[in-house]
Amino acid sequence: QVQLVESGGGTVQPGGSLRLSCTASGLIFSNYVMRWFRQFPGKGRELVAIITSSPPNTNYADSVKGRFTISRDNAKNTVYLQMDSLQPEDTAVYYCNALRQQVGTNHWGQGTQVTVSS
Numbered sequence: 346q347v348q349l350v351e352s353g354g355g356t357v358q359p360g361g362s363l364r365l366s367c368t369a370s371g372l373i374f375s376n377y378v379m380r381w382f383r384q385f386p387g388k389g390r391e392l393v394a395i396i397t398s399s400p401p402n403t404n405y406a407d408s409v410k411g412r413f414t415i416s417r418d419n420a421k422n423t424v425y426l427q428m429d430s431l432q433p434e435d436t437a438v439y440y441c442n443a444l445r446q447q448v449g450t451n452h453w454g455q456g457t458q459v460t461v462s463s
Contacts (some may be wrong), residue, residue, distance in 0.1 A: 346371050346453050347366070347370070347443075348352070348369070348370045348371055348395055349367055349369050349371050349442075349443060349452055349453065349454035349455075350367065350368050350369075350370075350454065351363070351365060351366065351367045351439070351440070351441055351454040351455065351456065351457040352365070352367075352368075352457065353365040353366050353457065354390050354439065354457030354458050354459050355401050355458075355459070355460070355461070356460040356461075356462065357431055357432065357459075357461055358463055359432055359433060359461055359462075359463060360371050360430060360431065360432075361461070362427070362428060362429045362430075362431065362460060363428045363431065364425060364427050364428070365400070365425065365426040365428065365429075365441075365457060365459075366383070366423055366424075366425055367379070367381075367423065367424045367425075367441030367454055368421070368422055368423045368424065369422045369423070369424075369443055369452075370422065371398075371445060372443065372445075372450075372452070373421040374400070374419055374443075375398045375399065375419045376394070376400065376445055376447075377398065377444060377445050377450075378395060378396070378397050378442040378443075378444045378446065379395070379396050379398075379406055379408040379415075379424040379442070379443055379444075380392060380393075380394065380395045380396075380441070380442040380443075380444060381393040381394045381395075381415060381424075381426045381439060381440070381441055381442070382440045382441075382442055383435075383437035383438065383439045383440070383459075384437055384438045384440065384456075385436075386439050390413050390440060391406065391437070392406060393405070393409055393413065393426070394409065394413055394414075394426060395415070396415045396416065396417050396424065396428070397413075398417070398419065400415055401416070403415050408434075409435075411426075412428065412429050412430045412431075412450035413426060413427065413428050413429070414426070414427040414429075415427075425442060426439070426441075428459070431459075431461045432461055433446070433461045434461075435459060435461050436459060436460050436461050436462070437457075437459060438456040438457065438458055439456065439457050439458075439459050440453055440455075440456045441453070441454040441458075442454070442455050
């Protein structure tokens with residue numbers, strides 16, 4: 346079974362940092378584009394960052410450019426999201442997503458809460 350397990354969420358003060366991890370199993374990780382989304386209360390999920398496999402090209406939402414960094418370790422089947430200079434506006438549930446464009450396969454993690462508050 347395909348499974349994406351997320352970790353690293355929590356509560357942090359403004360200006361702080363968190364690193365999210367998402368480890369995949371049940372799939373050939375290197376075949377997937379990995380993405381991070383976030384969802385604010387009452388809104389749909391928005392794309393935060395994306396990373397391809399070979400080469401690992403990255404793209405970011407304008408709202409997080411310069412603050413967040415996405416990376417992946419194909420040997421560990423893991424994608425990361427390093428979040429620096431966090432602000433209250435970053436408070437959301439963060440989801441990792443594995444996309445295999447060639448066959449339209451799309452898998453989601455269960456989400457992890459990130460709260461930025463003083």
